[in-house]
Amino acid sequence: xxxxxxxxxxxxxxxxxxxxxxxxxxxxxxxxxxxxxxxxxxxxxxxxxxxxxxxxxxxxxxxxxxxxxxxxxxxxxxxxxxxxxxxxxxxxxxxxxxxxxxxxxxxxxxxxxxxxxxxxxxxx
Amino acid sequence: xxxxxxxxxxxxxxxxxxxxxxxxxxxxxxxxxxxxxxxxxxxxxxxxxxxxxxxxxxxxxxxxxxxxxxxxxxxxxxxxxxxxxxxxxxxxxxxxxxxxxxxxxxxxxxxxxxxxxxxxxxxx
Numbered sequence: 001x002x003x004x005x006x007x008x009x010x011x012x013x014x015x016x017x018x019x020x021x022x023x024x025x026x027x028x029x030x031x032x033x034x035x036x037x038x039x040x041x042x043x044x045x046x047x048x049x050x051x052x053x054x055x056x057x058x059x060x061x062x063x064x065x066x067x068x069x070x071x072x073x074x075x076x077x078x079x080x081x082x083x084x085x086x087x088x089x090x091x092x093x094x095x096x097x098x099x100x101x102x103x104x105x106x107x108x109x110x111x112x113x114x115x116x117x118x119x120x121x122x123x124x
Numbered sequence: 125x126x127x128x129x130x131x132x133x134x135x136x137x138x139x140x141x142x143x144x145x146x147x148x149x150x151x152x153x154x155x156x157x158x159x160x161x162x163x164x165x166x167x168x169x170x171x172x173x174x175x176x177x178x179x180x181x182x183x184x185x186x187x188x189x190x191x192x193x194x195x196x197x198x199x200x201x202x203x204x205x206x207x208x209x210x211x212x213x214x215x216x217x218x219x220x221x222x223x224x225x226x227x228x229x230x231x232x233x234x235x236x237x238x239x240x241x242x243x244x245x246x247x248x
Binding site: 020023027029030043044052058061077091095 | 142143147151154157158160161162164165166167168169170171173174175176177178179181182185186189191198201202204205206209210214219222223224226230
């Protein structure tokens, strides 16, 4: 039986990211980078949760004011702004645009669901 | 000519989000929600920029250590963790999983590019 190295084991445990707890055999420099990625991902999930709380509110406002779920002019302004923010922060602007599209598709789906609820309610 | 209402105009300007500067005719409660969305989006872009800085570093580590660009076991752990974080923060866990997949596809593409650079360099 091969003796395990308790120092290396402790070092691995110390640098294991939140998603890699108990996982062994990851090179230390890779494990260190993954700690950062896991922390960043937790931040992203929580910020996305808050964004959808806000867009749900927007869905209700739009349904109540009878505004369409999608707003292409607003979306075009968002694309332009996010591409500029991406360039200034070192992110690929094409990825930023795809990311906005990814979120907006989900949001519009929610808005349509909310509008359908309102329309259904009005016909009762 | 219809007189514009300077008070309503000032109120509109005051609540216009970063992506909606100079845009008029947006109901005030919608404009207020959009300020939050625009602030959240700027945060998301900057955090994503930092995540890709980190995954670029991972790409170089993997290429140097001759590790494969994709790591399905790690990805499965990330999915499980992010779904749990989504539930606890009120985000749709299916959306969280799709979001991770969206980022990971981009990251793997970058890792493959980095690996190709290293492989090309080695053959010189």
